[in-house]
Amino acid sequence: MNNLMNVLGKQSKEAARQLSQLETAQKNECLLQMAADLENNTQSILTANQQDLKQARKNGVTDPLIDRLRLTDIRIQEMADGIRQVAALPDPIGVVEKMWRTEDQLMIGQQRVPLGVVGIIFESRPNVTTDAASLCFKSGNAVILRGGKEAFYSNQMLVELMQQTLRNNQLNTAMIQFVNDTSRDTANEMMRLNDYLDVLIPRGGAGLIQQVKMNATVPVIETGTGNNHVYVDQAAQLDMANDIVINAKAQRPSVCNAIETLLVHEDIAPEFLPLLEESLASYPVALRADSKALTYLKKAGLAVEEDWKTEFLDYILAIKVVASLDEAIEHINHYSSKHSESIVTDSYQNGQRFLKEVDAAAVYINASTRFTDGVKFGFGAEIGISTQKLHARGPMGLEHLTSSKYIIYGDGQIRE
Structure with missing residues (x-):
């Protein structure tokens, strides 16, 4: 020894x-x-x-x-x-x-x-x-x-x-x-x-x-490695979702409670993704989107399989459009590092399903994943x-x- x-x-x-x-x-x-x-x-x-x-x-x-x-x-x-x-x-x-x-x-x-x-x-x-x-x-x-x-x-x-x-x-x-x-x-x-x-x-x-x-x-x-997600539900308030995604990705991308992937319901993707892209213009965030999300974004590269698995710890955000809450939960449970996951929604039922079915140490409704922190939880340092x-x-x-x-x-x- x-x-x-x-x-x-x-x-x-x-x-x-x-x-x-x-x-x-x-x-x-x-x-x-x-x-x-x-x-x-x-x-x-x-x-x-x-x-x-x-x-x-x-x-x-x-x-x-x-x-x-x-x-x-x-x-x-x-x-x-x-x-x-x-x-x-x-x-x-x-x-x-x-x-x-x-x-x-x-x-x-x-x-x-x-x-x-x-x-x-x-x-x-x-x-x-x-x-x-x-x-x-x-x-x-x-x-x-x-x-x-x-x-x-x-x-x-x-x-x-x-x-x-x-x-x-x-x-x-x-x-x-x-x-x-x-x-x-x-x-x-x-x-x-x-x-x-x-x-x-x-x-x-x-x-x-x-x-x-x-x-x-x-x-x-x-x-925890933090391969974290925000899912923007079809029942989300878009301004709230916009603020949460920007905070969770761009405030401090190098920490483990930042998000790496954004999931957006297909019903609100045409309106939400251009809004988000415009808001993110103030930050050096590179977008990597699936083929559906690409149709609503002006400046994004095509996401590959590895992007869904990666904790970037950088100004990079992977984006995927999903057809349902079921697809969002399935994607998260498959790729998540089980650190922190969030849903933005005004649907009580969808929020409760997300809390129950997503397997992670911290699961949020209508809040940024950046709060997964000992001080913010009231534990003092962690x-x-x-x-x-x-x-x-x-x-x-x-x-x-x-x-x-x-x-x-x-x-x-x-x-x-």
């Missing part, structure tokens, strides 16, 4: 035991200091981020992905505020969710406990570093962060600042650790760190997530958007980073 990962694993295991014993007030005070330390070191963070941006441009990284990587005064402030929001959330650790008495007169309770050591492999976005670290810390978990090479200097600086806060509070800096080797070898070693990792969470594109799913021997929580069905699904907040144990009170009972 790679000596670096072995050392980090051992240190994290010990730190997790210490962290699990901290009182809520101590954790919250440390988190508030972390937030303040980020703000007080904004310039150092921006300087490190500039190194990453310079290298990304040199490597030909696309503009939307550059946007994911870029930090600003405002984004650093938002990261600090996110940590404060985590501090303000109720602490799930130690909570006894229910208790009952058995026929043997045992009192049994189910109590929330940390998972232990959480490993996170992620790409590009430096805010993941502070979100993940603060959520793991508050939920009593040590964390090993392995970011991509694109954000190496930013992530390194952020972790150094958080570790300094831990040091200032006489806490073990191994509660938050950073893998300073971005080679594929360390990623592969992390996927097999069974003696130390309790769970591994990948955050990034489809390639990273598939690699982790196929190669990891530690338990994995799959987080560790990721889980697209699987075991343990957690959707935005993962504090509670999803816990497990449970049964606590049993007796007065001398023995089993006959």
